[in-house]
Amino acid sequence: MLWFIGRRLLQMIPVFFGATFLIYFMVFALPGDPILALFGEKTPSPAVVEQLRAQYHLDQPFIVQYLLYLKSLVTFDLGNSFSGRPIADVMAKAFPVTLRLATLAVLFEAVAGITVGLISGLRKGKFFDSSALVVSLLLISIPTFVIGFVLQYVFAVQLGWTKATVGPQAGWSELVLPAIVLASVSFAYIIRLTRTSISENMGADYVRTASSKGLTRGRVVRVHVLRNSLIPVVTFIGADFGALMVGAIVTEGIFNIPGVGGTVFQAIKQGQGPTVVSFVAVFVIIFMVANLLVDLLYAVLDPRIRYAN
Template structure:
């Protein structure tokens, strides 16, 4: 196990370098001068622009800029400064906890509802409950997230007045329930379908017939034998979803005015705030890599037959 983890960590290094370098090049290769964009429609002061570009190292070649950025992260955990002079790390410390809370709500909703619907559909394969679940999941998948968000916001918050229509700066847990439901709705549909497929496949396995023939209670057969052996594809999907949800859904956070990662990332892209975009994406890459490693390690916990060389 130790060798496997060490090898995976070493494999993450080129993935991290390649991903962050591509993002860095794409962000700073966009047309236009980000310093001049700070002036908006006004004429930019050429002396200030030249001084600011030199201060931020924007006059250096992209490769030199990238390695200076990487060196500051590795040695000092310094993600640079935004064009307004504020450290990018301070902004990330403000927005990532909010997106973590939103992702927690969404992933909790996904696991509870998605797994329950998938198990119900798998155990009732071909029956009325199975068809209802398939229709519901297909309907959710076919609705664009911005349409679902607006409909839920208008119905729950405006018409029924059950909660606030927008979240705002404090982002309490209660305020995040509605955007968390919208953010996790699509993942619920996919998880329910994956769970159903896995349940149906394992119901035909010999160990289920053996457990049933031995006279074990049906609840024990389902919870101990069937669910545990069906969880590998479910864990894979949940692990990738966790990284995606932590990234913050730009559309969902925009609709509900959640000041999280997605909303901040959109604003940084719109204002051409390169350091902020690069800093957030770098942390998101690390989150995705960590989720991928944790999912791989959980495989051996769920299935003792899996061994890591």
């Protein structure tokens, strides 16, 4: 297992440097002058412009800028945004609330989606299965902002069970409703993915063999069918965790959550290159760690994968 983990960690190194290089290049290759954008309609003096360019190393060649950026990552000194605010402070404010939100969303979609998909796959063609397929199709078809506004109106405004908006210090309980909204589409996909995988594996030869040996249906499903069926589901959930953190901008906007999505969106609009690159570098790390955990879960669910690597 240690060799398995070591190989995965070594594979992450070139991925990280390659991804950060491409991100850095694409962000700083965008048209426009970020220094001039800071002043809006005002025209700064050439001396001030040159001073700011030198301060943020914009007068250096691209490769020098990138190497200086890597140095800041290694030393954990991300510097300041073009507005003068430390990027570490921006991250410290935005990431915790989005991390809590994404964690709750993944827990909801994993537990509820796998449970409903399992029951649906075991009862293929029956009323529960048909109902689950209809509900999942509706969730996929309806835009996230519509689901968000409806749930916000019903549970926050009409019933008063939760707050309509939450702030950066929101606790876990206040983020339950936004997490359900954020996870709604992924929840639908996990239902359909689990259902398909369960129904296919129920007809496999190894299931008939296990049943013929006298194993109970519950043990066959739990030990044999479910473990093999979870491999594609785990793949989806692992990739979805990073996607939820990056793509939470709609949900954060509905519930007025000052999280990662809104912060990055505003940074892009304002031409805050250092802020965008630093946030995306963290996203890359999150995706790589999520993929590493998925690989480890593969090895747990199917030991043949571990031994083959």
